[in-house]
Amino acid sequence: MTPNNKKPVLIAGGGIGGLSLALTLHQIGVPCLVLESVAELKPLGVGINIQPNAVRELYDMGLEQKSLDTIGIQTKEWTLVGLNGKEVYSEPRGLDAGYHWPQYSVHRGELQMLLYRTAIERLGKEAIKTGHKVTHYQNTADGVIATVALTNGEQIELEGALLIAADGLHSAVRAQMYPQQPPIHWGGAVMWRGTAKAKPIRTGASFVGLGTHHHRIVFYPITPADPDTGLATVNWIAEVTMDNSEGWTSGDWNKKVQLEDFIHHFEGWDYDWVDIQGLLRGAEEVFEYPMIDRDPVPSWVDGHVCLMGDAAHIMYPTGSNGASQAIVDARELGASILKFGVTQAAVTDFNDRLCAGISEVVLRNRGAGPFVILNELDKRCGGVFDDIEAVFPAQERQDLMAKYKAAAGYAMEALNHAAPTINTDAPTPTQNANQKAS
Secondary structure, three states, X not given: OOOOOOOOEEEEOOOHHHHHHHHHHHHOOOOEEEEEOOOOOOOOOOEEEEOHHHHHHHHHOOOOHHHHHOOEEEEOEEEEEOOOOOEEEEEEOHHHHOOOOOEEEEEHHHHHHHHHHHHHHHHOHHHEEEOEEEEEEEEEOOEEEEEEEEOOOOEEEEEEOEEEEOOOOOOHHHHHHOOOOOOOEEEEEXXXXXXXEXXXXXXXXXXXEEEEOOEEEEEXXXXXXXXXXXXXXXXXXXXXXXXXXXXXXXXXXXXEEOHHHOHHHHOOOEEOOEEHHHHHHOOOOEEEEEEEXXXXXXXXXXXXXXXXXXXXXXOOHHHOOHHHHHHHHHHHHHHHHHXXXXXXXXXXXXXXXXXXXHHHHHHHHHOOHHHHHHHHHHHHHOOOOOOHHHHOOHHHHHHHXXXXXXXXXXXXXXXXXXXXXXXXXXXXXXXXXXXXHO
């Protein structure tokens, strides 16, 4: 099958994954059209971490370090601390760990807007249609027809060579592909998220997880400290696991709440090295989210239609790799298209290489992801100890972390020695098609 160069690749969703795919396709000479449901993109969300495997891909798609430095900071350390305030596990991250690429702590919305501005500059405004929501698809002999709802209530149909669904948790494309899929899975954990001005601790760019698997605070800076005040913008997540036998009953997956609704869960969390109550009270806004995912599906592909990012594999954020995997998805899909052309064979190859492995990460994150160390500590001593080595030897902690990194795709030696995902010296699908035609 030869590549279809007359029809663009349709991308449902203009989030981090969809925009990364658009930039990747532009890089390899494949026309595309991004269809984003909201009328205007805004920098929404809170802090996220971008792992070195995804930063490598951002660099390779032409985003420079200085651009990423404007929306976040390079993470230097990842640390877990027990309920008694004593260190359980710590390791350097990014360049300090020996990776060839840094890890970044950034504001999610600012990363999306950086990708959006870059896509507009490279692809042009007409390549990204806001107020366009893909609601249905129909496979054809040589492509796909997408039904698109506009904000004015009108419906249109667009033809594409492929339809890539990067439309997130509530993906309409996935719902059509799997009409009998189980409801969204909630494991019982509730997260309250906010940002506050505070003095960063330890390295000044440390990710800290404090507490137990079922009751913890995670915090890390997403801006450098101000040279005059010494204060940085610190992203925090407060998390408690509750009874989920009745399912999520609030009906809202993201709502603004008052501090008094949850701060009582963290009374008595007083440590001489961090002011937890002050950190929580320093937030101007707090949002509540259930920790959710979806059961993995056997395939992300239906004919010329393919899922990616959260639409394919939304996962618990315990491993800080949801956004990272969406970026990696975009590059791996680009590599398949570079190899097989804009064809069904390309999305099949992408699915065959990634679906099973990433589905395992989804399930692994349900089991606490890298926070499995705190889970195991809780089993051994309730999270309180005098000597960590006596209850949980260092080698056992390191082995648990190494297993997670390998599964999530950012084991250091493997990543450092891996060939680039996109071989920019290879002929583009357009060049291959022209050679075959001649």
